[in-house]
Amino acid sequence: MAPPPRLTNWLKVTYTRPHIDPEWLRACYEYITGELGVSPEDFEGLKIHVEEQLLQSSLADSAVRDTGFPDPNSHNIQIKDTLCEIVALTEIGHSAFTLKNVRQARVDKEDLAGLAGDLEDGEDYSIPKYPRSMLRFELSDGTKTMRAIEYRRIPDFELGVTPLGTKIHLKEVNVRRGIIYLEPRGIQVKGYQTAELEDRQDQDFVRGLRLRMRLSEENPEALLNPNVGSRQLERTTEPPPAVPVVAPRITPPRAATRVVNNPPPPAKANLNSAPIVDLDPDDLEIDLDYEDSYSIGDGVGDGHSGDVDEGEGDYSIDEAFLQGLDEAEQRAQVVIQDVIYIDEDSQVEIQPPVGPAKRTPPARIEEVIDISD
Structure with missing residues (x-):
């Protein structure tokens, strides 16, 4: 049953934007006159109940799309x-x-x-x-x-x-x-x-x-x-794998090479x-x-x-x-x-990365000739 034009016009004047969906208004009018028993001749009663239903409902259900706010x-x-x-x-x-x-x-x-009754006064x-x-x-x-x-x-x-x-x-x-x-x-x-x-x-x-x-x-x-x-939340950081140190190859008559470990490079700040x-x-x-x-x-x-x-x-x-x-x-x-x-x-100790071993060139040994009698 369609709502009376007087009720429709009143709603348009009272709430200009957004426009009220005619299908929603028709269903609302049928509910008010059928379930609630409001007489179709009782205009004041219809106004009160229609406005109450509108304000209690979501505008996504009762309003026509794109008839309210301007561009956000x-x-x-x-x-x-x-x-x-x-x-x-x-x-x-x-x-x-x-x-x-x-x-x-x-x-x-x-x-x-x-629990107020169980607590102190x-x-x-x-x-x-x-x-x-x-x-x-x-x-x-x-x-x-x-x-x-x-x-x-x-x-x-x-x-x-x-x-x-x-x-x-x-x-x-x-x-x-x-x-x-x-x-x-x-x-x-x-x-x-x-x-x-x-x-x-x-x-x-x-x-x-x-x-x-x-x-x-x-x-x-x-x-x-x-x-x-x-x-x-914790996130552990595994230390980087150690770089294998290759033993220097010794060729006689040269002496063994002495390996000097460089200090680890300073940790760089995470700029990201x-x-x-x-x-x-x-x-x-x-x-x-x-x-x-x-x-x-x-x-x-x-x-x-x-x-x-x-x-x-x-x-x-x-x-x-x-x-x-x-x-x-x-x-x-x-x-x-x-x-x-x-x-x-549970702090995790983060080991600094181990830098590769630096090899120094072996010292040269002069050949000595022994002259016997």
């Missing part, structure tokens, strides 16, 4: 009246090592919460919060995915609390170098969540921390278990090894305490309330900020090559 590499444009959903969320103002420790503390506290069972500075998002319109940053603090978002699949209505936001600048005045948080995305949120979050900390994919337990994380870098705020090569946003921490930067239109002057530092952010992300994703981790308990 767009620059110096605005996005207006577009519905999107959060598919990834992380904190970029603090190091991955700090976030890893907080995550482990949260896991431990959650485990202790169920006065024990603190509260779940620690992640440090708050600047959030980075990946937003999807069902087809395309774009990066976004929290240009000004948005109280509705919190790492570890905001579920994936949360819908955001972008009323009017700026895009610079493919990154969406999120501000409270330019968006409307619709809420809800998508079960499929939320189920793998922690797994994706841990994978992102591994990439930032330059940990290999072969050791996924490094962040899940601190005992494993403290012992890196990449440095281990933890993405600390100082590694971004940018000042996160920028004037038109907020300082690192919970306080909002002085000089604005977030509600005043400050014009184009707000974006005078965007180019340097984004360039530093891109360079930091590129450094974080370099694959480690030729880096050897040696555990303290």
Whole structure:
């Protein structure tokens, strides 16, 4: 059964982009009127249930392809009246090592919460919060995915609390170098969540921390278990085979040759090894305490309330900020090559290569003629 035109028109006006799939809307209307028993004449009831189903579903199922976001590499444009959903969320103002420790503390506290009756009185069972500075998002319109940053603090978002699949209505936001600048005045948080995305949120979050900390994919337990994380994978290095020394051939009347061993050559540094870098705020090569946003921490930067239109002057530092952010992300994703981790308990003594023996020319012996009587 086709939905009434009034409902279709209302949905087009309320959510301009991306376009809602007519097949999805038809199936949704049949479910609401059939399974839920909402009368086709109850327009207000239909609106409430259709919007609820839309915000709870994945836009990949309910939206028409390529009708939402512009080109992900767009620059110096605005996005207006577009519905999107959060598919990834992380904190970029603090190091991955700090976030890893907080995550482990949260896991431990959650485990202790169920044993609260067996613990001493006065024990603190509260779940620690992640440090708050600047959030980075990946937003999807069902087809395309774009990066976004929290240009000004948005109280509705919190790492570890905001579920994936949360819908955001972008009323009017700026895009610079493919990154969406999120501000409270330019968006409307619709809420809800998508079960499929939320189920793998922690797994994706841990994978992102591994990439930032330059940990290999072969050791996924490094962040899940601190005992494993403290012992890196070992790789032993076998000493090079000794070069056989050939005994010198002695021809009389010459004396035996004395062999002098040269000292082994000094070990050469491996120029191909990449440095281990933890993405600390100082590694971004940018000042996160920028004037038109907020300082690192919970306080909002002085000089604005977030509600005043400050014009184009707000974006005078965007180019340097984004360039530093891109360079930091590129450094974080370099694959480690030729880096050897040696555990303290099982160090391998690496013998220097033995150089070939150097032969010195034998000393000449003058022939002596004995004249007898």
